[in-house]
Amino acid sequence: MPSDAVLYQAAALCLTYPDEGFWARLPLLREAAPQLREFSDHAAVTPPRELAAHHVRVFGAGNGHRLHLSTWCDEDARRRGKSPARYEELYRAHGLEFTGEALPDYLPAVLEFTARTGDTALLTEYRDAVERLRSGLTEYGTPYAAVLDAVCAVLPAAPDRDRG
Numbered sequence: 001m002p003s004d005a006v007l008y009q010a011a012a013l014c015l016t017y018p019d020e021g022f023w024a025r026l027p028l029l030r031e032a033a034p035q036l037r038e039f040s041d042h043a044a045v046t047p048p049r050e051l052a053a054h055h056v057r058v059f060g061a062g063n064g065h066r067l068h069l070s071t072w073c074d075e076d077a078r079r080r081g082k083s084p085a086r087y088e089e090l091y092r093a094h095g096l097e098f099t100g101e102a103l104p105d106y107l108p109a110v111l112e113f114t115a116r117t118g119d120t121a122l123l124t125e126y127r128d129a130v131e132r133l134r135s136g137l138t139e140y141g142t143p144y145a146a147v148l149d150a151v152c153a154v155l156p157a158a159p160d161r162d163r164g
Contacts, residue, residue, distance in 0.1 A: 004154050005115040006032050008123075012111035014039050014147045015059075015067060018051045035153070038146040058142050065136050067107040069122075072129030087122065094119060107133070111151070124156045 010033035013025055022043075030040040043051055058065050066072070087104035091097065094117045104110075107130070110122050123130065134148035 005118065007035055007150060007154060008111045009115035010036055011147050011151050012108040012115065014043075015108045015111070015144065017055055018043070018048065023048060033150075035150040036147060039143050042143040054142070055144075058137070058140065058144055065133060065140065067133075068105050069107060069110060069126040069129050070105045072126070072132055090119070090122065120156055123151075127152075127155055127157070130155065 010029050013022060013029055014036060016022065026040060026043060030037065030044065033040070046054075057063065059067055087110070091104065091113060094113070096113065096116065110126075114120055114123050130148065131152060134145060134152055137145035137148055
C-alpha cells in the first residue's frame, strides 16, 4: 500500500466512532501513519469514553461538522439524493460493494475506498468540502482537525470547474 493509501486508510479509522476496533488498531495506526501522530497521540492518552463523547460532540447531527461530503456541496435536495447513488456506482465499478450503515458519501468510507483503489476522484471532486470541514474543525479546536490537515496535504488539487 503506497504511503498516501496508508494515510487515507488510517485517516478513515481516526474519523470513525472510536469503538473497540479503533482502540485495537491505535498502536498500528501510530506507527503506520506518522502524519497523524498529533491525533493518535491525543487518542492514546484520552480515556475511551471521553474520546467517544468528544466524537459525538464534534460529528453528531446539528453541529456543523458533518462527515457526509454531499451535505457540504449539494444544496439542492434532489441532487443530494443522487449523490450517494453516484458513490455506490463508483464503488461497484472498482469491484467494491458499500455495506456500511452510513451513507456512501461518509468521508471515512470515501477515504477507505481511495486507500483500496488509489482512485482519488471523489476526494478531489469534493476537496472544497473536505477543506471546509477541515477549517471548521480547526476553528472548533478539535484534534480531529489534524487528521484533515494530513489528508488535505496529500490531496490533488480540485478540478477547475470554470474551464470547459
